[in-house]
Amino acid sequence: MDKSICIGVMPPLAAEPWAGTDLRGLLDMARAVEDLGFDSLWANDSLVRPRIEALTFLSAAAAVTDRITLGTAALQPVLRRPVQTAQVLASIDRLSGGRLEVAVGAGFPGVSEVEYGASEVPWPRRFARLDDTVALWRQLWNAKEPSSFHGTVLHLEDIPAGITPFGESGPPVWLAADTSGARARVGRLYDGWLPYPPTPQAYRSGLAEVHAATEGAGRATDAVTPALFVTVLITGDDADGSRAALDHFATNTYGVGIDVIEQIQTFAAGTPDAVAARLATFIDAGARHLVCRIGVLGPEGFTEQLHQLQAVHEALR
Incomplete structure (x- = not known):
């Protein structure tokens, strides 16, 4: 995989799950993200x-x-x-x-x-x-x-x-943002594009619009970093279990289930190999900086997810 690919991590910042917990644990998370080699x-x-x-x-x-x-x-x-x-x-x-x-x-x-x-x-x-x-x-x-x-x-x-x-x-x-108007504005005015389209095909076509707008503004195509926001949840081999875990996360985050949210946003769930394969389809579509929101609601489970994501990180670089 292309060595220019960057993988980032978003820790859980929702306030309620941290109630009664030492918030300095967030700084431990930050250090762990760096120590494990994420970008x-x-x-x-x-x-x-x-x-x-x-x-x-x-x-x-x-x-x-x-x-x-x-x-x-x-x-x-x-x-x-x-x-x-x-x-x-x-x-x-x-x-x-x-x-x-x-x-x-x-x-x-x-x-x-x-x-x-x-x-x-x-x-x-x-x-x-x-x-x-x-x-x-x-x-x-x-x-x-x-x-x-x-x-x-x-x-x-x-x-x-x-x-x-x-x-x-x-x-x-x-x-x-990911509308036709937003893609045009990215090309004219911004240094990067961070959408979360539900399919790699939508990402590829959107990025082509960004590139066209960038060139139309007299800018070099590489003036805009093509990024992707994606929610990642690494689970076992049970596909139904992965689906249930995503549904729990989506419902608690947005108030609606995964059947609704996945029509709008990108998700990657399952085994490390399955997650790596899913992310690779967006890399093939042109994404170069993946911002991975780990699909846990609070500090519990984050460290385990982070270590499993490290294996995905290595596979994608």
């Missing part, structure tokens, strides 16, 4: 489903790791003030020695309206707001003097210059 560590973001705050976790993880990429999959910028978030991201990037990657999203209809309301931000024009926010971050990451910003939605005057990131260009920013 990246990821955190997700939500107000609807309370979890350990993503940027707080990555800040702590930066202090206990040395090598792995630290990423968000995906951050919802709308939940935070954009100027302050630019400084937080630059700070994490500096603290980690330039290891930060930021995948962003605009939320999901039927779910995220509540998050927008709690953040005092209107739901309409959310995609333009997201693109403006990323453009503002990039401007501030390179600003050495006070500046102004005038986008489609965001308009700010006299913004103080803040801390700059570790590198000149700042952290790469990926888009976690």
Whole structure:
């Protein structure tokens, strides 16, 4: 398999399963992800489903790791003030020695309206707001003097210059979205694409659209990292048992069963060989950075899953 393939891990950050448990166990998980040879560590973001705050976790993880990429999959910028978030991201990037990657999203209809309301931000024009926010971050990451910003939605005057990131260009920013409009925006504006389509065929066709948009914008095709968000659960040989475990995870995470969620998202479950074979189909379709959310709800079972995923990791590299 291609040596350029990167495999990352997302630990369970949902708050409820950690109740009564020492949260410093999350830092042990971060160290284990690095020690076992994985390439990246990821955190997700939500107000609807309370979890350990993503940027707080990555800040702590930066202090206990040395090598792995630290990423968000995906951050919802709308939940935070954009100027302050630019400084937080630059700070994490500096603290980690330039290891930060930021995948962003605009939320999901039927779910995220509540998050927008709690953040005092209107739901309409959310995609333009997201693109403006990323453009503002990039401007501030390179600003050495006070500046102004005038986008489609965001308009700010006299913004103080803040801390700059570790590198000149700042952290790469990926888009976690998978519509035709999103794929076009990835090609024009973003450094990576992080979808979770249910089939490798859908991934392949979507990536072709991203590449066409990238070339149409006068950018090199390799300017965009083709990534994949996938939920992974390694079980025994019992296919029915794997299905039941996925259903338990989906129901507790989304409120609906696996029969519904698998029509939207990518899952890989079963033996290590079965999981490796499933992930390989997406690699063959063009994915180069796999962000693996381990399908457990809390700390119990994570370490065992991580060690089994290591065998998959080796098979895919």
